Amino acid sequence: MPGTLFLIPNTLGKRDEADPVLDVIPAGVQQIAARLDYLVAENAKTARAFLKKLGETSPLAHAIQQIEIRELNVNTKANELAALLDPIAAGRDGGLLSEAGVPAVADPGADLVRLAHTRGVPVKPLVGPSSILLAVMASGLNGQSFAFNGYLPVDAGERIKKLRELEHHSRKARQTQVFIETPYRNAALLDALRQHCAGTTLLSIAVDLTLPTETIVTLPVSAWRPDRLALQKRPAIFSLLAQ
Structure with missing residues (x-):
């Protein structure tokens, strides 16, 4: 056996x-x-x-x-x-x-x-913490339909293309798109989201989940500012839902 x-x-x-x-x-x-x-x-x-x-x-x-x-x-x-x-x-x-x-x-x-x-x-x-599920739970975005996309491309052009594809699919399917980045590139990813996604798209960022410094913020892209949340070198989960 x-x-x-x-x-x-x-x-x-x-x-x-x-x-x-x-x-x-x-x-x-x-x-x-x-x-x-x-x-x-x-x-x-x-x-x-x-x-x-x-x-x-x-x-x-x-x-x-x-x-x-x-x-x-x-x-x-x-x-x-x-x-x-x-x-x-x-x-x-x-x-x-x-x-x-x-x-x-x-x-x-x-x-x-x-x-x-x-x-x-x-x-x-066995039961335990999943950063993906915790982030979706706390985002206020669509928890009935969501997709985890892993890491986005490192190349700036390819990353912009991928973000636009995810936003388009999110809008069409009403599906939350979840992705991650290497902690030291979090700020660059937020910058790309601010520049290339529609202002009405909802963006949720969850950092340090289950830790004492845990922070979860959901705002329209237009309301996000670089200083809204300290992201550098902190594990983060990004979720977006296009309106």
């Missing part, structure tokens, strides 16, 4: 060392994560830091040094996925741990989950 692949959520953003994980990761999820001795994670070092923090509220069943952690990230080749799943397929419970938020959503791991289904390995998603 195969084991179970648990999809383990992580906290969002960098939290204060004194903050427990209990306020964003449910106790039941912590207990499952604390008993596992095999994890697949984007980065082994940060996975160990998560386990150390987890152990403060849910004692680990194994010493951190005894927990096997294998990495799955953008450098992982497709032919390496089977080896990552093999221990679980052989009967050992294991976890796919997100770097931030929930696994396999705007996060590496979807291919491993699909392989688990192909090989008959049970997949168990």
Whole structure:
């Protein structure tokens, strides 16, 4: 009998060392994560830091040094996925741990989950924070129909083209368009939105979700000013809905 692949959520953003994980990761999820001795994670070092923090509220069943952690990230080749799943397929419970938020959503791991289904390995998603859903919930925009578009193009011309496409589709389908940017380019993205989207288009920006500095603002594009919200080096989710 195969084991179970648990999809383990992580906290969002960098939290204060004194903050427990209990306020964003449910106790039941912590207990499952604390008993596992095999994890697949984007980065082994940060996975160990998560386990150390987890152990403060849910004692680990194994010493951190005894927990096997294998990495799955953008450098992982497709032919390496089977080896990552093999221990679980052989009967050992294991976890796919997100770097931030929930696994396999705007996060590496979807291919491993699909392989688990192909090989008959049970997949168990666990409850935790999703920055995408939290941002949509708090935006006041259309939560009945929305699309996550990931990162927009870095090239300025391509980014403008993509923004116009998203705005057009949003207006036509009444669909909220959600996207993200590397924190140090947030201000440039806001500038592009202000210059190239209609003034009536609603734009919501959510930064530092679940952190003490969390801020969520929704305004028409025409009302946004560069100094309305400090964006530099802060994780942000952008959502727009064209009127």
